[in-house]
C-alpha cells in the first residue's frame with residue numbers, strides 16, 4: 324500500500340496514444356501485450372528496477388490502449404512492417420499479440436494534425452479540416468471520455484508519441500490560460516495539434532505525457548491550466564539514444580575539468596520520424612532539445628553541433644556517431660569517439676510504459692502540475708534545469724524512497 328492513500332493504484336489504467344499507429348506507439352502496445360501474455364520480459368523498463376518497482380504502480384498487464392491517429396494503416400500492418408524491416412518485434416512475439424493489436428486498432432479515432440508540417444501523408448484523415456479549433460478540442464475530449472467510460476477505466480493517461488511538429492512561432496502569445504482559451508475560442512489556426520491534445524487532456528483531468536519535442540504542454544497557458552486543475556503532466560522529448568549517452572558522458576568531462584572544444588553528433592535513421600525530420604521546420608525542435616543538453620552541462624564548450632539525416636535503408640535502426648575533441652593538462656589535445664546503434668522504437672517503447680505507470684502514480688497521490696522526478700526520461704525536462712543523467716535519476720529514486 325502506498326503512503327498517503329488507502330487503496331492501491333487501480334488495475335484499469337487507460338493509455339491514450341496520440342499517434343497510436345506510429346512506430347513508438349505500436350512497439351509500446353506490442354511490448355505491453357507480449358508482457359501480459361508471458362512472451363517477453365521487462366528489460367529496458369526503469370519501473371522494473373528494484374529502486375522503483377517497490378512503488379505501487381499499475382501493472383503493465385492491465386493497461387488498456389486506445390488513441391488518435393491521422394493515418395489509416397492498421398497497427399497490425401505497422402507491426403508487420405517493423406518485423407520485416409527491422410526484425411523487431413520478432414515473428415513469435417507478433418503472432419502472440421496479433422489479435423490484441425487488431426482489437427486495439429478498432430479503438431483508434433481520427434485525430435488532428437493541424438500545423439504538423441511534413442508529418443502528413445496523402446492518405447491522412449484529419450478532424451481539423453472541417454471543424455473550428457474549439458470543436459477539435461471538444462471532439463478530442465469526447466474521444467478521451469467515451470473511451471474511459473466504455474472501458475470502465477479508473478484513470479486515462481494521454482501520451483503524445485506523434486511525429487515532431489514545426490516549432491510554434493511566438494509561443495509567449497499563449498503564456499497564460501486566459502490567452503490560450505481566448506485563442507481557442509477565436510479559432511486561432513496557428514495553434515498546433517499537440518496543444519489541442521494537451522489542452523483537452525488537462526480539461527478532462529487526464530495526466531499528460533509529451534514524449535516528443537512538440538510544443539504541447541510546454542506552453543505557458545497549458546502549464547497554468549494544469550497547475551490550477553492539479554493535473555500531472557510531464558515532457559518533453561524522450562531521451563532514448565544519443566542524448567542519453569551524452570547526458571551520462573558529458574558530466575565526466577566537466578568533473579575532470581577537461582575542456583571540450585568540439586562535440587559533433589551525427590544521427591542517421593530511416594523510419595518515419597527520420598523522414599519527417601528531413602524537413603527543416605519539423606527538425607528544429609528536435610535539434611534544439613538534443614543540442615541544449617551539452618550547453619547546460621559544459622557551459623564552456625566551443626563548438627556543439629547535432630545533425631539528423633534520413634537514411635531510408637536503415638529503417639528503425641538509428642546510428643549516432645559522436646566525435647569529442649577535448650583539451651587536458653598542458654594544453655594537450657585528445658579525442659573520443661563513440662558509435663551508438665539502437666532500435667529507435669525498442670528504446671522508446673519501455674519508457675512510454677514507465678511514464679504511464681509513474682504519472683498514474685503521481686495522479687493517484689494528488690501530485691498535480693509538473694513532475695520533476697521524471698526528468699531523467701527527457702531531453703528537455705519541463706521544470707528542471709538539471710541535465711546530468713545520474714543526478715536526474717536520483718530524483719526518481721528519492722521519489723520512490725519517499726512514496727514506496
Ligand SMILES: O=P([O-])([O-])O[C@@H]1[C@@H](O)[C@H](O)[C@@H](O)[C@H](O)[C@@H]1O
Nearest residue numbers: 561562563564565566567590596
Ligand atoms: O534520444 P536521441 O537518440 O538523442 O534522439 C533521437 C533522435 O535523434 C531521433 O531522430 C528520434 O527519432 C528518436 O526518437 C530520438 O528522439
